[in-house]
Amino acid sequence: MYDKYLILSDMSVIRSAGLRGFRATVAELGGDAEQLAVACGLPPAALDTDDLLIPDSAVAAVLELASHQLDCPDLGLRVSRRQDLDMLGPLALAIRNSPSLAHVLECLSRYLFLHARALSVTMEPDPYGDRRVIALRYGVAPGLPTPIQGTDLGLAFVHRAIQRLVLERYGLRSVELPYHPAAPIETYETMFGAPVRVGRPSAALRVPRSLATRPLSGADENLHRLAMAFLAEQSGGADAAIAPKVRAAVGQLLGTTPPEIGAVARLLTVHPRTLQRRLAAEDTSFATILEQVRRDAARRYLTTTEMPMNQIASLIGLGDQATFTRSARRWWGTTPTALRRDSIHRHG
Known part of the structure; x- marks a missing residue:
């Protein structure tokens, strides 16, 4: 069915x-x-x-x-x-x-x-x-x-x-x-x-x-032009920088779909090898962008929410809390719990 x-x-x-x-x-x-x-x-x-x-x-x-x-x-x-x-x-x-x-x-x-x-x-x-x-x-x-x-x-x-x-x-x-x-x-x-x-x-x-x-009532030509320009920028052209699009796609996939290069390539309608070449031409890589997006998302969850550590680990696409802790030490030289505690002290 x-x-x-x-x-x-x-x-x-x-x-x-x-x-x-x-x-x-x-x-x-x-x-x-x-x-x-x-x-x-x-x-x-x-x-x-x-x-x-x-x-x-x-x-x-x-x-x-x-x-x-x-x-x-x-x-x-x-x-x-x-x-x-x-x-x-x-x-x-x-x-x-x-x-x-x-x-x-x-x-x-x-x-x-x-x-x-x-x-x-x-x-x-x-x-x-x-x-x-x-x-x-x-x-x-x-x-x-x-x-x-x-x-x-x-x-x-x-x-x-x-x-x-x-x-x-x-x-x-x-x-x-x-x-x-x-x-x-x-x-x-x-x-x-x-x-x-x-x-x-x-x-x-x-x-x-x-x-x-038939003319549509209430149309604003300036707003239409601005909205179309924004949509064109969002969709981008063949020559547009692809790293920001990869970053946005990875951010949207985190927590819902495994953020693998194949999934991101499908979203951007390019072949994975083409995506890798274009990222290399922009002096970055898919692994680098994925790491950055995970790190930024983890810091946001730790400092602005009270989510449990295992839930944050899941949301940023890491397998478990232990992997999250190892990643946190690599990113910030400290544990997720310590980072959250320090943030509370600074803003409390």
Whole structure:
């Protein structure tokens, strides 16, 4: 059932913002969100924070598992009601200040990968040949299984986002689904306010072509330009320094996924050997950056929290407290306990 998504868990990641609303929805249905998350290999912290990088296939799996265990075939639709554009971070600012829906789609096609590597939203010709209509196609990368609950959630999210951007009714012609859902079609038609067709080639919303050029109210051109510049800087180009991106990726992976060079290379869409060469050209290495990020994170946890030592060791990707203590002696010439005690004395 849900485990077919887990076998691809090392292929792509998504920000944990994609799970917004999951905990509340599961609780409403009488389930245990943390138990479901752990069953699919997700850290419970992913349920309550936006910026952990987690396998998108594990997100698909936990939605499917919750739907099955809680006998809730429209789980994805329910979770979508608790999500909004803000979950996209800086991308949301660019979208909200886009002058038209066409610009919104440009933002999504260029920068959605910053939120979810394998997802895309594209504007395509109408699959039925109606020149007055375009299809907003939503889905995972080719070759990956189509998750029903995840696709329901994503399509409903896009629908609700458009409603907010163009002020409610926008002329949705139909919703295209590439599967036969277990939930009644009437549930979907109530959610979307439009006919729903199943067994189609891909998931899509069919909308009037004129919608793409409709001006969006409240757009701020300066904010849009600033947000797009920030997104471009985040994504970087082929010639941009890669060490800061590696540092950021390692920081996000710590405590959730083993911070190995292969995992970081996948995040940055480069080959591990290419990554090593580019880091060497910048007079550093993956091992050096990993050591620095671990050291900085450990000092932050020791001096700003009361976390137990074994928990800190786990969060920075070290096997146990003994390894953490040896690393601390190498970094600071003292033990973690002594460093915490000295910090308390200095600031107490």
